[in-house]
Amino acid sequence: MINKVHVKKGDTVIVLNGKDAKKKGKVLAVYPDESRVLVEGVNMCTKHRKARSQTQQGGIIHQEAPIHSSKVMLVCPRCGKPTRVGKKILENGEKSRVCKKCNEIIDTIKKVKKG
Template identity: 60%
Template sequence: MDIKKGDNVIMLSGKDRGKTGKVLFVFPKESKVVVEKLNTVAKHLRARKQGQKGQIIHKERAIDSSRVMLVCKSCGKPSRIGKKLVGDVKVRVCKKCGAEQ
């Protein structure tokens, strides 16, 4: 999995298709990510005490990393990620413009 926490990604499918957001969590074992404000579910909270209001909160659910694509920091386009060796370090590069991610 090439997505990292803090990456800007674009959603490729589902109701949030085409929207972008920041990666909040990654789960490498499951190949899943949680993206800020994307793939949310509404949770209805009931008033527990008198005088308190019920409310709806939106919570992000993890999505399969294959459903998002990294948005290049340099060219701003969603792109596939390539790998490049710089010295002994592997860096991620944008397949479109070649910029390091």
């Protein structure tokens, strides 16, 4: 079964709860199998990297870790508010994502087959 995630790569989201609550960031990657998203600057963790050769140094690296997709909410590019995402089929047969607050189209998803 394919899990669906309401955000896509490149969307701006706000974190709803946890240690990084109310932080905004851009979605770097989406993992629909685990229902997780990787958000820029959110859920930072430290990783101890061992030196592999003379040229590559070891040390402590800070990087983002994925968080559950239910903890993020899409920020509408038109009105700038955190919003839920609705779906709408347009007259030309394309499916699109819609902002629930301002009712504006966020982007088109794909062509819907008729028949």
